[in-house]
Amino acid sequence: MNMAQRRTTIKDVAEAAGVGVATVSRVLSGGSASAETRERVLATAARLDYRPSALGRNLRQQRSGGIGLLVPDITDSFYARLTDGVLSCARSYGEPVTIGVTGDDPEQEAELIGTLIEQSMDRVIAVPSGDGETWAPALRAGLNVVFADRQVRDDVPGVVADDRAGVRTAVEYLVGLGHKKIAFLARHGQSQRVAAFTDTLASLGVPADPELVVHARASRDSAYAAAAGLLQHRADLTAVLTGGNMLGEAMVLAARELHVRIPRDVSLVMFDDVPWAELCSPPLTVIAQPAQDVGYRAAELVLRQGRRPRTVTLPTELIVRASCGPRR
Amino acid sequence: MNMAQRRTTIKDVAEAAGVGVATVSRVLSGGSASAETRERVLATAARLDYRPSALGRNLRQQRSGGIGLLVPDITDSFYARLTDGVLSCARSYGEPVTIGVTGDDPEQEAELIGTLIEQSMDRVIAVPSGDGETWAPALRAGLNVVFADRQVRDDVPGVVADDRAGVRTAVEYLVGLGHKKIAFLARHGQSQRVAAFTDTLASLGVPADPELVVHARASRDSAYAAAAGLLQHRADLTAVLTGGNMLGEAMVLAARELHVRIPRDVSLVMFDDVPWAELCSPPLTVIAQPAQDVGYRAAELVLRQGRRPRTVTLPTELIVRASCGPRR
DNA sequence: GTGAAAGCGCTAACAG
DNA sequence: CTGTTAGCGCTTTCAC
Numbered sequence: 048m049n050m051a052q053r054r055t056t057i058k059d060v061a062e063a064a065g066v067g068v069a070t071v072s073r074v075l076s077g078g079s080a081s082a083e084t085r086e087r088v089l090a091t092a093a094r095l096d097y098r099p100s101a102l103g104r105n106l107r108q109q110r111s112g113g114i115g116l117l118v119p120d121i122t123d124s125f126y127a128r129l130t131d132g133v134l135s136c137a138r139s140y141g142e143p144v145t146i147g148v149t150g151d152d153p154e155q156e157a158e159l160i161g162t163l164i165e166q167s168m169d170r171v172i173a174v175p176s177g178d179g180e181t182w183a184p185a186l187r188a189g190l191n192v193v194f195a196d197r198q199v200r201d202d203v204p205g206v207v208a209d210d211r212a213g214v215r216t217a218v219e220y221l222v223g224l225g226h227k228k229i230a231f232l233a234r235h236g237q238s239q240r241v242a243a244f245t246d247t248l249a250s251l252g253v254p255a256d257p258e259l260v261v262h263a264r265a266s267r268d269s270a271y272a273a274a275a276g277l278l279q280h281r282a283d284l285t286a287v288l289t290g291g292n293m294l295g296e297a298m299v300l301a302a303r304e305l306h307v308r309i310p311r312d313v314s315l316v317m318f319d320d321v322p323w324a325e326l327c328s329p330p331l332t333v334i335a336q337p338a339q340d341v342g343y344r345a346a347e348l349v350l351r352q353g354r355r356p357r358t359v360t361l362p363t364e365l366i367v368r369a370s371c372g373p374r375r
Numbered sequence: 376m377n378m379a380q381r382r383t384t385i386k387d388v389a390e391a392a393g394v395g396v397a398t399v400s401r402v403l404s405g406g407s408a409s410a411e412t413r414e415r416v417l418a419t420a421a422r423l424d425y426r427p428s429a430l431g432r433n434l435r436q437q438r439s440g441g442i443g444l445l446v447p448d449i450t451d452s453f454y455a456r457l458t459d460g461v462l463s464c465a466r467s468y469g470e471p472v473t474i475g476v477t478g479d480d481p482e483q484e485a486e487l488i489g490t491l492i493e494q495s496m497d498r499v500i501a502v503p504s505g506d507g508e509t510w511a512p513a514l515r516a517g518l519n520v521v522f523a524d525r526q527v528r529d530d531v532p533g534v535v536a537d538d539r540a541g542v543r544t545a546v547e548y549l550v551g552l553g554h555k556k557i558a559f560l561a562r563h564g565q566s567q568r569v570a571a572f573t574d575t576l577a578s579l580g581v582p583a584d585p586e587l588v589v590h591a592r593a594s595r596d597s598a599y600a601a602a603a604g605l606l607q608h609r610a611d612l613t614a615v616l617t618g619g620n621m622l623g624e625a626m627v628l629a630a631r632e633l634h635v636r637i638p639r640d641v642s643l644v645m646f647d648d649v650p651w652a653e654l655c656s657p658p659l660t661v662i663a664q665p666a667q668d669v670g671y672r673a674a675e676l677v678l679r680q681g682r683r684p685r686t687v688t689l690p691t692e693l694i695v696r697a698s699c700g701p702r703r
Numbered sequence: 704g705t706g707a708a709a710g711c712g713c714t715a716a717c718a719g
Numbered sequence: 720c721t722g723t724t725a726g727c728g729c730t731t732t733c734a735c
Contacts (some may be wrong), residue, residue: 054516056712067722072714081720101494102439103712105725106430113473113494122459127450133475134449141503143473143490145441148462162471166429166441187383267650299654322595326627328656384728395706409704431728434711583731 055097064091070219075099080086082140087280107168108136112183113143114349115163115171120152124175124292124321131194131340132170139170140350151219151236151265153177160185172345175199185193191352195345198358206359208336214243217314217316217334218290220365222251225374226286226314230259230277232270233290240290259284263294278305278313285374286314292321310372318368330368337361383425392419392459421497432494439473441497442677443491445594447479452620452649452668454502458525460670461500467679475523479564479593481505490511500673503527505564523673525564526686534673534687541691543617545644545662550579550691553702554614554642558587558605560598560626561618568618568646586667587612591622598625606633606641613702614642620649629656638700648694658696665689 061068064087074080074088090098092359105111117135118126130146137144145168147159156176163171163185170191175182178201181194186202194205196283221229231244241260248255259281274297277287289295295317302309309315309329317324340361348359389396392415402408402416419425433439444461446454458474465472473496475487484504491499491513498519503510507527510520514530520531549557559572571586576583587609591601602625605615617623623645630637637643637657645652648663669690676683 070721077720098489098493100712102430102434104714106434107713109428109430109727121449122452122455124450124452127455131476135472138475141490143475143494145471145473146462147471148459148468161426162469166471184552192497212703296650296654322624323651323654326624326651327654398705407704428728432730435729437711
């Protein structure tokens with residue numbers, strides 16, 4: 048069995064083309080060279096099937112190209128779509144993407160940041176887990192960070208969906224339908240959305256009821272427990288808004304389990320549109336978020352080193368289907 | 376504003392500990408050293424918050440650690456779960472994972488393989504796109520590949536779900552319900568499953584009808600077109616098996632659109648269990664696949680260089696819900 | 704048990 | 720315009 052042979056290096060190309068390695072390097076990175084030399088180098092490189100080693104370049108430049116991506120959970124449709132957006136943009140720049148899942152846990156996040164630093168990744172896109180304190184050391188070390196979906200510190204640029212407007216629209220819609228006892232099933236950390244929720248209610252003159260805002264952790268179990276608890280303790284509520292698709296899923300499941308009919312007994316609006324929202328019975332009214340765009344724009348931001356806006360906010364859209372009805 | 380300062384190198388640690396760089400390297404990689412020296416080096420490294428640069432190590436070793444992962448579509452729940460399994464295993468080894476989406480297109484796949492080679496990634500897990508011909512050069516170059524979900528060449532180890540058994544169980548179930556006109560809505564390339572389908576039908580003495588096997592490409596549009604076409608052209612069919620969750624989604628949608636009631640007019644079994652299958656109306660009977668395990672095991676295989684079994688086959692499970700009924 | 708030194712493939716500074 | 724050369728941080732002989 049023959050060994051996997053040594054790969055072609057820049058030196059091989061230089062020798063074969065009868066030029067110095069620097070010339071090869073220059074030609075390949077678009078530097079100046081005479082037309083004749085350029086052609087000869089290019090031809091030789093092609094003939095030898097030469098591919099520059101990212102290893103050598105990275106070490107030399109003290110930074111590995113490519114971008115790191117940290118999301119809470121890749122099996123959540125929202126983050127999967129966001130990831131898809133990042134990959135789509137990164138690909139057009141030829142940049143590889145290294146991904147890690149944080150489980151929405153600052154500790155795991157910190158560990159993953161460590162790994163990225165070890166790899167000398169200096170560009171990362173992250174859906175931050177906690178209050179963003181985890182990022183202080185990385186930022187101090189000069190890491191180029193862009194936040195996606197959540198904005199937890201103002202010294203980091205970010206791309207987010209317009210939470211406030213989305214929540215406001217949904218609540219206005221629900222109130223317009225006559226609902227007063229509206230619950231918000233949120234994930235821990237969704238303070239933006241919760242604030243928008245209570246603000247909107249207040250602005251519409253609907254009395255606040257702190258007990259109608261409940262929180263769950265980012266797991267299916269926790270979501271289900273919170274949803275079921277809400278339905279059981281508060282038989283008086285007539286509408287629910289959920290802060291994400293997993294919470295919506297839990298609510299549909301819990302409602303079915305507890306024989307709460309949607310929309311007859313309670314109306315439901317879910318944050319985030321997912322393919323199954325339409326297949327659900329009844330089809331779910333949702334606040335659609337441009338998940339893919341969020342990822343794409345974040346990648347653009349982190350790749351174009353230039354001007355770095357504070358925060359990019361992308362619009363959301365209320366999609367009315369059949370999970371809401373007038374207050375009974 | 377002060378510059379991002381140079382990171383601590385092995386040399387810094389060596390100087391601070393009063394030893395040579397070789398000793399630091401040895402200690403940190405578990406080589407031999409006197410207890411006293413070891414302790415001093417470790418203490419110094421910790422004090423300086425030293426993190427070895429993967430760049431240096433990789434260049435020296437002519438291979439970047441970490442593993443490459445190529446999937447057709449990260450927004451497909453199945454591949455997202457598979458990815459999650461890979462990440463989960465890779466994390467326990469501290470190995471970073473670089474991901475790429477192929478769109479199930481050999482050309483894009485080839486391009487991504489090129490990127491991986493450029494990064495000197497020598498370990499990759501892939502859901503191969505075409506007939507596996509794309510992989511020949513990479514294999515020749517010594518790349519360490521493990522296939523997941525699909526086995527398209529026998530010189531590459533792989534981890535797959537037990538297609539044949541899954542399809543057989545589903546078909547037997549359907550035939551047991553009295554169905555004879557059973558269609559299979561497959562993705563291009565699912566020859567295993569199609570073969571299992573026709574084989575099982577034959578073994579049960581159900582006459583074959585080639586027109587009842589239809590193929591779609593790996594996009595929502597294509598899936599929907601195929602599903603709708605099937606329903607419209609073949610009003611005589613009484614049951615459908617779909618080769619994946621996206622095809623199942625399309626079938627549910629098309630059925631609704633065309634006022635075909637499930638399970639009253641046609642029974643449906645979907646390959647792959649997804650969270651929404653239970654939320655669907657009616658809840659879908661499915662063949663569950665251990666997507667996460669497939670990813671996990673593939674990662675184990677590619678990380679443990681040792682013995683390399685041909686193919687690991689993981690069991691599937693028929694989960695009966697409410698989308699199938701007796702032949703009307 | 705330990706240190707000095709070579710060198711992985713590449714780019715950038717500097718000469719010519 | 721082009722070649723020579725010096726490292727980037729690390730591991731691994733090879734002497735001591």
